Amino acid sequence: MYYEAESYPSPGLPVKDPCLSFWLQNARSSSLLGYQTTESLPPSADVVIIGSGLSGAATAYYLLVGSNAPKSVLILEAREACDGATGRNGGHCRPYVFQGHHEYKEIFGKEEALKIAAFEMANLHLMAELIEKEQIDCDFWLGESFETCIDQEAANKKLRSYQEFKDDGGPLKGVVKLTTNVDEAKRLTRMRNAVLTASFPAASLFPYKLVSHLLQLCISKHGLNLQTHTPVTAVTSTLASLSAHDPRLSTVEWIVTTPRGKVTANKVVFATNAYTATLLPEFLGNIVPGQGQCAAIVPTPSFSGTRMMEKTCCYHWGKDNFDYLIQRPKDGVIILGGGKASASHPGAILGCTNDSGRPDDGGKQAEITEYLKGAMGVYFEGWNDSEVGEGLLYDWTGKFNFFLSHIPFVGNVEGKPGAYVIAGHCGHGMARIASCAKGLATLMSGGSWLDTGLPRCFQPTKERMRNKKMETTT
Template sequence: MPSGPELTPSASRLSAWLDPPTKFAMFRTTSELPARADLVIIGSSFSGASVAYHALKAYPGLSIVMLEAGDACEGASGRNGGHLRPDFYTYTSKIATKYGPEEAVRLSKFERDNFEAVKRLIKEAGVDCETGHAGETWQVFLSQEELDEGLRELTMMRDLGGDVHDVKVYMRHEAVKVTGIQGCFGAIVSPGSPISPTKLVSHLIEQSLIRGLNLQTHTRVLRVALNQSNGAAPFSAGSNTTSDSESDEFERVDMNSLRIFPKKLSYLHKITTSRGTVLANKVVHATNGYIDTLLSMSSDVPGATNSRNSAVLVTPVRGHAVEVAPVGNRRKLSLDPNHNITTMDFHRGWEYLIQRPNGNFVLGGGRQFGMGNDTESLNNKTTLETEIEGSLDLFVRYFFTQTLCFDNAHYLAPPKTVFGDRGTNGDYSVDYKIVKQWTGTMGFSADDFPLVGKVPSGQEYCIVGFNGRGMPRIFLAAKALVRMILLEDEGYRYDCQYSSTIGSLPSNRIERKMDAAEYAYMPQCFDVTEERLTRMINLARLHNEAQL
C-alpha cells in the first residue's frame, strides 16, 4: 500500500526527550541505501530498536536495515510521557473473560518481567535515562466507583495467584495524608519509574550499530510489495551490500552452524522508499499507530475488503504532554519522606504525572481540552500548533487546581493547590512555568491489545498498537518476535509460549541464544492470528457504523 500523509512531527514542538536531539537523529550508516538485507525494520523507536537489538545480540553480523522516515526515535517513544509503569492488575477481569484466568496472570507477569528486564539492561549498561529516580507509582482514585473497580481487579489477580506482593492499598485517610490530594478516595501503589525514552532507545541503536545494523534516517517507506523478479536475487544470510544487481549471489555466512534463513530463497519483498529500493526476505513493521499506511492486515482475512468502510485495526490517537517547572511551595509529589512518589495515574490512567530528577513535572492527558476528535488533524501542523497553545495551558491549570487540590489540614489558609493559592473569590492562582509542550501519536488497536507477530500471508511481521502502554511491554515483546522469526524460519511452529514450541532444538541454537527459557515469550492476547483479526475487524466496523 502507498504511504499515508506526512508523519514527521513539527520541529517547534520537540518533546523534553528530543531536545537536544539524539546523536543518531539524522544518522545514516552508509551514504547509499543498501540494495538488500536479511531483515528490514520499518521504524526506529522503541519497538524497532528493540527488535534490532535482540536479533543482533543473538547473531551479530545478521544483515538488518532499519528505515526511518524522520529522525531516529522521533515517533511515539520520543514523544511520550516518560514513565515506565508496569500494570499488574487493571485488566484482570477483561483478559480472564476473553482468554482465561491463566492468560490474565501471564500478562501481569509479562509486564513485571519486562519492567525488571529494562531496569537490568539500564543498570548493567550504565545508561543514564533517569531511572535512578525510580520509586512508587500511585494510581490515585478520585471517585468511590474507580476505587471499587481497582480493588476488585487487584483482588481477582491475587486470588488467581498473580504476583502482587509489592502492590499496596491505601484507603482515603492514609492516601490523603501521603499525597495531600483532597479529592482522593484511595490509592493502589506499585513499583514504577520515570524514564527518558530516547536515551534508552539510543543505547539500543548504538549497540545494534556496533553489531552490524544499517540505519537509514530520513528515508520514507512508500510501499512494501512482493518481489516480482521471478526468483532473481538468491538469498544469502549475513550479506549487506549496496550492489544494484538483483542476480548477485553471495557466500553464506554460517552463524554457529545455524541456518538463520534458507540458503536458496529469493528476496520476497521489495521495499520502495523515498531514496530507492531495498530487497528483503523478511520485513518488520514497527510503525505503531501508522501501520495501516503500509500494511492492511484486514485484507489478509477472508471476507475482508479494502472498500471505503474497510476496517482500520490500529487507529492513530494524539496524546498531549507538558513539562512544568514548579515555582511555588510544593516541590515533591509526596508529603511523607518515607514515600518516594515518582509517578501518578488518574482517571484510569488517562491522565498521569511524573517527576523528573531535575524536579520538573511532566503531565500527560487532557483530551477533554482538545478541539475536536483526537484522531482528526493528526498530521495538520497548523491546526496542531494553534490548538496546543491554549488547550495544554488550560489543562495544566485545571489539573493543578482541580485534580491536585490539597487537603486544607496540611496548610495554612488560604488553601493551597500544587503550585499556588486559592484567592478569596474562589479562583485559583497557579504559579508554574511551562518548559515544554508537545504531542505524540499513539496506536490504539480495535481490541485494546498490541499486535505482535506474523501477518497471516507472506513474511511480514508487525509490532504495533500498544495503546499508550508501550514502555512496559515492548522490550520483551520484541524479543519474543525475534524468536518467532528465527524459529519459524527453522520450520518450528511458534505459539507464544516457550514450552509449546513444536519439535526439539539442538543445544546452543536459537533457544539458548535467545535466553528463551527465561524471557522470550509473550501473552497470547498479543499474537496475530486470523481468528483475532476477524474479531478486530468486526469490532472496528461496529465502531465505524456507530460514528455514521
C-alpha cells in the first residue's frame, strides 16, 4: 500500500524523555553525558554539524583528519551524545550484497545498483580499518550473516534478486554462499521453518562505544567543540532572500539558532536523519520518521556458551516482513529487532505514538514487545523455556525513517551552498554511514563528486526530491 508521505506532520525536535536502549543503559559511566566543551556557545565556527550520532561523529572525524581540515568544527546535539538512531539500533553492520539489487535496478538502473552493493561491502571494510587504526574498543566482531527466508514467497523474492545480481555481473564467488536445500538451510540456521539461506560477510558492534570514541578523539586531538543538550530550532541563511543565480551566494553564511544562542557558520551539516525535515522543509515527505523496536534477550542454555550462534542473521517472510538479530560474542546477549508485522495499525509502523501524531523514541508498541519476547522460541529450533533471569531483558525504541528508494541523501542541498546533508538511512545506516561521511568530508573539503566514491543516486537532487511516495508493508 502506498501512502502520500507529505501528509505526515513535521517530525519536530527529539522528545525530552526518551527511553534508554541496551547500549545507553550500559554507558552510564561515559564522560560525554551532559558534556559541553565550553560553557557558552562560540559565536561562529567554520563547520556546524547538527547531530552527534555516527553520521555526525564520522563526518567530524573525516573532516578533522583530512588534508584540508577546517579551523573549527562544532557539533550541536539536542539530547545526550549518540542518543538518536545510532544509540538505539541493533548493533548490526550488515551490507546488502545481492538482496536489494532487483529493486535498486528498477529505480536507478543496473550500473548504479551494482555500485550500491560494492559501496556497502567497501563500507564494511572501512569500518574494520577505522576501528583498527584508532584502536576503538567497541566489541567489534567481523564474521558472517545469514539471510534466511522462512516461507516460499520471501524465498522467491530473494532468489529473483540473487539471479539478477549474478546475471548482471555482481560478485558472488567467494562472497555469498547460497543454500537452497531446505534441510541444510534448517541445520545451518537452526530455524525450524527455513526454506533457503545465504551467508556473506557482516559485523556486529557496540554502536555507542564506536561513536563516543570518535567524539572523544576529535575533542582531545583535533579541537572539536561538542555541545549536548543544545537543540537546533532553526537554520537560516544570511543571504536567504537572494536569487540562486546571485554570485554572492558563494560567500553565504548560515545562522544556527538554539535556545542557548546563535552560531554563525560557513558550512552546516544536517546529520539529523529522521528529524531532517524540521530544519529542511524540502525534505518533508522525502524523509518520513518512523519508530523501530529492539530487545535484549538473555539466551537459554541451548544458545549459550559453545552453542551460541556463529553468525548474525536476518529472516524474512511474506512480501516484506523481517526481523534481524545479533548475538554478542562478549556476553552472549541477543539483540533482536523488528516485529513491525505484529503492530495493529499502520500508524504504529510509522511510529505515530505521541499526542501530536509524531513518532518518538520513548513509548513502545505493546504488541511488538510481546512479539519480541517470544520470537526466539517461535522461530529457532531448540530454544528452551526460559528460566528465571533468561529471556527478555529489556526492549526499547528508536526513531528512523522510511521512503521509497531506501537510499540515503548525502551531499550539498541544492540551492543552498554550504549546506550539506547526510541523512535518511532507513534503518540501514551502519552498513553505509562511515563511507558516506568520508565521502561527504571529501566533498566539503573541495573534492568532486567522483572523488567521494559515493553512488550518484545518493545525491539530494531536485529530481529525487520530487518523488515523495513511500511504500509500507501494511
